[in-house]
Amino acid sequence: MKLDLENCMGKRVCVAFSGGGDSLALFHALFSAGVRLSAVNVEHGIRGASSRADSAFVKEICAKYGVPLYSFSEDVPALAKQWGMGLEEAARKARYLCFLRVLREDKADVIATAHHALDNAESVLFHLFRGCSLTGAGGIRSSLPAAELAKRLTGEKMPAEKGIVRPLLGASKAEIEEYLKEHSLTPCTDESNADTAYTRNFLRHCVLVPARERFPQLESALYTFSRTAREEDEFLYAQAAKHFTAGDVCSFPASLEKPLFVRCVVLAMKHFGVEKDYTIVNLEDVYALSREDCGKSVRLPRGLCAAKEYENIAVYLPAQGEKSCVPFAEGEIAFGEYLVCVGRGKREGALYFDADKLPQNSVLRTRKEGDVFQKFGSTSKKLKDFFIDRKIPRRLREILPVLACGAEVYAVCGAEISEKIKADLYSKNIFYILLKKKGETNSCIRM
Numbered sequence: 001m002k003l004d005l006e007n008c009m010g011k012r013v014c015v016a017f018s019g020g021g022d023s024l025a026l027f028h029a030l031f032s033a034g035v036r037l038s039a040v041n042v043e044h045g046i047r048g049a050s051s052r053a054d055s056a057f058v059k060e061i062c063a064k065y066g067v068p069l070y071s072f073s074e075d076v077p078a079l080a081k082q083w084g085m086g087l088e089e090a091a092r093k094a095r096y097l098c099f100l101r102v103l104r105e106d107k108a109d110v111i112a113t114a115h116h117a118l119d120n121a122e123s124v125l126f127h128l129f130r131g132c133s134l135t136g137a138g139g140i141r142s143s144l145p146a147a148e149l150a151k152r153l154t155g156e157k158m159p160a161e162k163g164i165v166r167p168l169l170g171a172s173k174a175e176i177e178e179y180l181k182e183h184s185l186t187p188c189t190d191e192s193n194a195d196t197a198y199t200r201n202f203l204r205h206c207v208l209v210p211a212r213e214r215f216p217q218l219e220s221a222l223y224t225f226s227r228t229a230r231e232e233d234e235f236l237y238a239q240a241a242k243h244f245t246a247g248d249v250c251s252f253p254a255s256l257e258k259p260l261f262v263r264c265v266v267l268a269m270k271h272f273g274v275e276k277d278y279t280i281v282n283l284e285d286v287y288a289l290s291r292e293d294c295g296k297s298v299r300l301p302r303g304l305c306a307a308k309e310y311e312n313i314a315v316y317l318p319a320q321g322e323k324s325c326v327p328f329a330e331g332e333i334a335f336g337e338y339l340v341c342v343g344r345g346k347r348e349g350a351l352y353f354d355a356d357k358l359p360q361n362s363v364l365r366t367r368k369e370g371d372v373f374q375k376f377g378s379t380s381k382k383l384k385d386f387f388i389d390r391k392i393p394r395r396l397r398e399i400l401p402v403l404a405c406g407a408e409v410y411a412v413c414g415a416e417i418s419e420k421i422k423a424d425l426y427s428k429n430i431f432y433i434l435l436k437k438k439g440e441t442n443s444c445i446r447m
Contacts, residue, residue, distance in 0.1 A: 001179040003029050007110060007143050007165040014038045014070070014108035016099065017062070019054040019188035022114035024061070025176045026168055028185055030112065031065055038068040038108055042098045044076040044091050047192060054188045070107060072098040088198055096149060096164075103146050103162045115140050115166045117219040118173040122203045124226050131280065133262075138230030139222070142169050152275050172219045240264045246271045248437075249316040249395075254290040254308060261287055261313075268315035269300065277301040289313060295394045309393040319399045325365040328358075328403055330431070335364055335401045338445075339436045340413055349444045350434035351417045354427040359405040364413075367402055373409040374419045383409050390415060392447055401435070414445040 008030065015030055017023045017039040030037055041058045043051050055071065062069040080090035099111040120139040127136030146162035168176065180187065196202040212218045240263035244252045250268035252261070262283045269278055278301050285298045286306045290313065297307035306315045324335055333340040346352050371383035387397045392415065403411035410418045414435035423430050434444040 001025065001029065001175045002168070002171040003033070004142070004167045004170060005033060005035070007163070008033075008035050008112065008167060011109040012036050012038070012107075013110055013112050013165075014040050014099075014102055016095070016111055016113045017041050017058050017069075018114075018190070019057045019061075020114075020190055020193075021180055021185075021187040022116060022168065022176055024185055024187040025179050026112060026114040027061070027065075027067075028183060029179070030167070031067065038070065040070045040098060040102050040111065041072070042095045043071070043073045044094065045074055045078075046076050046087065046091065047190070050191065054190065057188050068107075070102055072101075074098070088200065093153065097153060099164065100146060100150055100153065100156075100158070103158065104156075109161060110163050110165045112165050112167055114168055116168045116171045116173060116176060117223045118204065118208065120169060120226055121208055121219050121222040122200050124222050125203050125207060126199065133280070134229050134233040134236070137226060138233050139226030140166065140169060141230070142166050151273075155273075170223065236260065237263050237267070240267060244268070249314050251309070251312045251314045254311060254313050256290075258287060261290065264313070265306070265315065268306075269304065272302070272304055272315070272317060274301050274304065286313065286315075297394075305395070307393065307395060309395075310391050314393060314395065316395060318395065324401075325363055328362045328364050333364060334438070336366075336399055337438055338399075338401055338413070339438050340364060340401055341432075341434050341436065341444075343432055345430060345432065347432040347434060349446065350432035351411060351413075352423055352430055352432040353411065353417050353421040354423045355421075355429040355431040356427070357421040358403075358410060362403055362405045362410060364401045364403060366399060367397060367409075368407070370407050371402070371404065371409050372407055373412065373416075375416045376419055376422055378419065383412075386412070386416070390447065396447075403433070415447040 013030060013035050015023065015027050015037065017027050018041065027039060039058065039062050041055050043055045045051070059069060059071070074094045076087060076091045076094050079094055080087050083090055083093065102108055102111065124137060124139045143166065144164040145160065146158040146164065147160060149164065150156045150158040192198070193201060196205055208218065215221070236259050240260040243256055243260065244250065244264045244267050250271050252264040256264065265283050265286045282300055289296055289298060289306060289308045292308050294308050294310050297305055300306055300315070303317060304315060305318050306313060319336060326333060326335065330342050333342065367383055372380050373383045373386050374380040375386060392400070401413040402409045403413065410421050411433060413433060436444055
């Protein structure tokens with residue numbers, strides 16, 4: 001039986017032990033290999049007394065081998081309703097939440113699950129039949145950082161060295177069954193594994209078993225295919241990441257080749273916590289922006305927006321709430337997601353102006369239809385035209401503070417001072433104005 005111990009040796013390994021044949025073989029093989037072992041069992045509350053009997057069996061085996069056991073009992077049917085998902089998906093989520101708890105409490109370095117080549121084959125077909133990218137065709141990963149899993153399930157942080165490992169992923173089902181027979185190991189039987197109402201059971205019993213009669217090396221072939229697909233997918237993501245900038249706004253060149261472009265879109269959505277809610281249609285919608293005019297945008301799941309901004313694509317969460325309008329004064333002025341700092345004299349990185357030339361009833365607000373602006377050293381024009389000339393993205397035009405009186409704009413914060421309030425040799429009351437992002441007090445914004 002193929003057992004990959006690369007991610008296990010020298011670590012505290014906690015095997016996910018259900019009592020079934022796969023997990024029993026993994027438990028025995030890891031114990032025999034001298035791995036520092038513990039076990040975790042999750043009773044799902046789905047099969048009643050039968051499920052509780054399996055957990056009792058696991059407890060008995062762990063006691064026999066002197067292996068510490070961490071037991072959990074979950075009401076998966078109730079959790080499925082609470083989370084709005086099917087039993088299979090809810091059971092998987094509940095298990096992994098328990099695994100994360102073991103890791104978070106530092107009872108182990110890694111959780112070893114008994115996924116094998118047939119599980120991988122099911123996963124590949126499941127994704128292919130539903131319609132997937134190269135990522136889905138990559139099947140089950142041989143290891144998964146706990147930090148990545150925790151971010152997806154709970155949003156919590158986990159130590160970088162913790163993770164999920166799958167030592168049996170390259171082993172066939174036949175090899176596992178032969179191992180159990182060779183070592184006289186009798187596992188529990190989960191009757192739900194024969195229920196083809198569950199999608200993965202249907203794929204195993206109604207698709208893969210008949211196909212194996214014609215293609216005996218099916219599991220091995222799909223495993224090789226999925227490893228190749230995963231390697232190529234990871235390479236493409238690495239190439240895409242070179243063109244990707246993450247932050248409050250994620251951006252990347254609109255001219256990227258499509259394989260890199262769509263991966264940048266995925267990276268952006270994941271940056272904002274969108275892991276599974278997107279579809280191929282979302283990716284195609286954003287890709288279509290690459291051929292659109294500047295300013296065009298599309299909506300993405302969970303309120304995200306993607307927009308064409310000159311040579312780039314930007315993905316961001318639009319600013320929420322009503323536009324502000326506040327009196328202009330000396331000091332720090334909170335304005336939406338910005339902080340406008342106003343003071344006497346000059347300051348590095350700031351715009352400065354003659355305060356005596358500024359009307360007393362001036363305010364900080366966002367732009368309005370009909371606004372005009374005479375930028376420093378130029379003639380008056382529509383504020384909209386100034387934004388376009390300066391290549392300020394449309395999403396920022398809607399939230400950027402401007403200093404104005406009526407329709408006359410005297411300063412675009414972070415960008416430009418009006419010719420009408422410029423400081424000169426005769427100015428006696430010079431003020432500065434600079435723009436910061438809230439929480440980023442050490443640097444000012446210049447556009």
